[in-house]
Amino acid sequence: MTVQTSFESRSPATGEFLARHRVDSSVAVDAAVRRARVAADWWAGLGFTDRRRRLLRWKHVLVRELDGIAELMHQETGKPVDDARLELVLAVDHLDWAAKHAGQVLGLRRVPSGLLGFNLAASVRYLPFGVVGVIGPWNYPVFTPMGSIGYALAAGNAVVFKPSEFATGVGVRLVETFAEAVHEQPALQAVTGFGDTGAALCRSAVDKIGFTGSTATGKRVMAACAQSLTPVLIEAGGKDAAIVAADADLGAAAEAIAFGAMGNAGQTCVGIERAYVVDAVFDRFIERVAAIADRIRVGAEPQAQLGPITMPAQVSVIRRHIEDAIARGGRAVVGGPESVRPPFVHPVVLVDVPEDSEAITEETFGPVLVVNRVRTLDEAVDRANSSRYGLGSAVFAGRRTATALAHRLHAGMTSVNGVQSFATVPSLPFGGTRESGFGRIHGADGLREFARPQAIARQRFRSPANLLSFARTARDMRVPMLLTRSLHKRG
Template sequence: MEPTATPEAAATTNGKSGGGSARTVEVFNPATGKLIGTVPAMAPDEVTAAVARARAAQPAWEAAGFAERGRILRRAQKWTLDNAERIISTIVAENGKTYEDAQLAEVSYAASAFGFWAKNAPEFLADEKVKSASPFVLGRKLKVRYAPVGVVGVIGPWNYPLTNSFGDCIPALAAGNSVVLKPATLTPMTSLLMAEGLRECGVPEDVFQVTVGEGSSIGNALIDAVDFVMFTGSTEVGRKVMMRAAETLTPTAMELGGKDPMIVLRDANIERAANAAVHYSMQNGGQTCISVERVYVEEPVYDDFVARVTEKMGALRLGVPGGPAQVDVGAMTSESQTDIVEEQVNDAVAHGARAVVGGSRGEGDGNFFEPTLLLDVDHSMEAMKEETFGPTLPVMKVRDADEAIQLANDSPYGLQASVWTKDVARGEELARRIESGVVCVNDAQLNYVALELPMGGWKDSGVGSRHGAGGIRKYTKQQTLLVTKFAPTDKDVHMLPYDSPRKTKLLGRTFKFLWGRGKRD
């Protein structure tokens, strides 16, 4: 059964948000085209008011401390697991992905993230003692403190309404911030459901709120009012968000577009590489920022690799997702994104590529595109240069690893990449030559489940990172503390007035003694 939402129910889930608005957002199942619910659409002034309430609620949430916040997050972890089927049903209905994609890449991630940040926030944000080589601070206590920024605004994408939309809120809450989340209008119901869960688990009123509304109308209001913006989405929109945030000097972090290359060397385990290429390009219908979007295969193993991928991709089942094991590839969430995929495939074919598997829109009322394998591709084609964000896999033959690296780096993006070889030492050496924030050797995407590892893009793929210590410290302000416990004199030697030539010369000799010794070349 598909979940439904009414304006009244959604408004209750969303705290005070949207209560005074007559506007609504209709939510459709992209696999069937059917309306599954409506939620209130907020006006800019309502978003501003929501941020004001979040700001008023934040000090008490910060004062609750890591232990209490951790207890609440662990309750939320249990709530997520206890309500897994309900969450999966909501994600499948509004997003169009398969049951397994919702289970493995969304619910399991959220459950893991709640526990990870509850456990690690105290360590990541503990005061840091600092030692200095400067003689001027001898005897002083030096520390760095991490204080929550206040109110964090999260602008989420539609492709992962739990993992990449709500998921960014978890470390922000763990750090002691209030959070106002703006989910994509295509997929707001998952965020509203999680807001309900947080409230049941003890998150105070107004500490977490969801604001639903169209595009920049409320997005700008959110950016203007919060203390930090976390954005996940396209590079084009990310630039606009950053420009808007710059007007108020509001810091940002962004995960943006990707065109992730996979390099298969002649000594790779071809069966494993073929399985990985199919999975990591087709999982979630290819609608993943870190999907494999292009493959470079060394000439000696190209035919073998292509034959295996052709067979495996041709066996995938495309269709309306429901329960477990029903389909392999679900619907595309956005009709406009389906258009982009179709345009790129048609452009590639027009320039000489062959679609040996798929190549067309799927049948039915929903947004479907067939799993598509493109051969005879090159970098004159959009499918090899621009982010596709759909179920396509272009495979290109290369002479050697050097050509593969050159082509992999021939992109404005640098989010993730992978190298496949039995010589792992060489694989790591090649990985270091790829211009990407993350590179896997003989794997892909698995770094995302290791929450200890930072995940962020280079070049046009983002600013900052999620996960690791940096993934929560970005939601804080650094404060330096220098404490003088005992001063040997009432007037330090460097203090005004400068009325003693002897003292000045003594200081000069001291500096030369401290920093003038040793080799310089």
């Protein structure tokens, strides 16, 4: 049997040949991890200040190369160049935050020692794992993996990055820019290939895996990592819902939800796939969102607002969801099955779709928005929370109503009177619950995700009560027993 050693990267919009990349075997992956192990010792030894200096230098290289990387992203994924630029702008902002805040979040800090530990000085610090493997997606091939890569590096880890086979050139370019800024050791490396290369990374000697992708693949990643008890961070799929209340700004809500559903051709894990709109404003909302969806320009030309479906296999999923929704009584107010014109899918807005249809229960990952009518906001919350996913969400309402609704949603993140805004704030944690995964990137939680806490209790002076000794006496126990009964006797 012939072993594939390389593969072609082609434009999803035109089929044009872009580049050839290697397929890294398990042997090559293990070699990269060994190199990373050496680099990790050096990188961790630099300390927060010197790592910050180098990461900010990398940031400057990324800014300098931003337009070129955006163009490459456009070629590989098909997304409009300005969408690619925005993705890079966000990634740069997050890298800057991680570099500048790692010392404050992860550095040694004193903590209270408590009454029984009055003779102790208690402290905690966060140490890097060592080598972190990152498996990235194709839909946001810089911003999403950088949520793991940038924060893992800032925490003191070396990283071995496996980019998606649909965006390999972007991933390789990302590593090349790092090497330009940090030339001493390969603290960031890339391994390339298909699923087998990612599986090899999971089975290698990495100390943690950060994965972004489908829920099904996330489960396979967990199973592989379980063999060696390698900890994992899983950022999987979503079926994000938006709620529109009667006191919402309907124009703003329609504009935001249309973008949240259709942006990046709907290929967004935190894209809006469901909208629940109260009966009082439903018809007016549908008019507005349909008008916006009708005007969206689709194609490969520079003025297009939506590009192709990057992964060809997803086209059949999108078509099936549309057809199933209509067959089960749903109605298309914009587009329909005829909107699926590979490699492009034009915007589709569906209404009156049964809650047990695939377009409601499964991730569509295309420019398809289901808008269903609800009688009350309580019904909207119940429907939004009925999904097996729990990644992002959005609420459109007056200030007091919106906050109360946001607190009731079973999602890792919620935007109020906007969509996906939580992803733009570097200090906010990003991640989901249920089958959307676990663990967090971004913010202080994202830095701690890639570090292990070390607790230290230092004896400042000998305790008069000899509690932790076989020489303990009844007299030694008298004081802690009196204190416990005095302080904790009431609930």
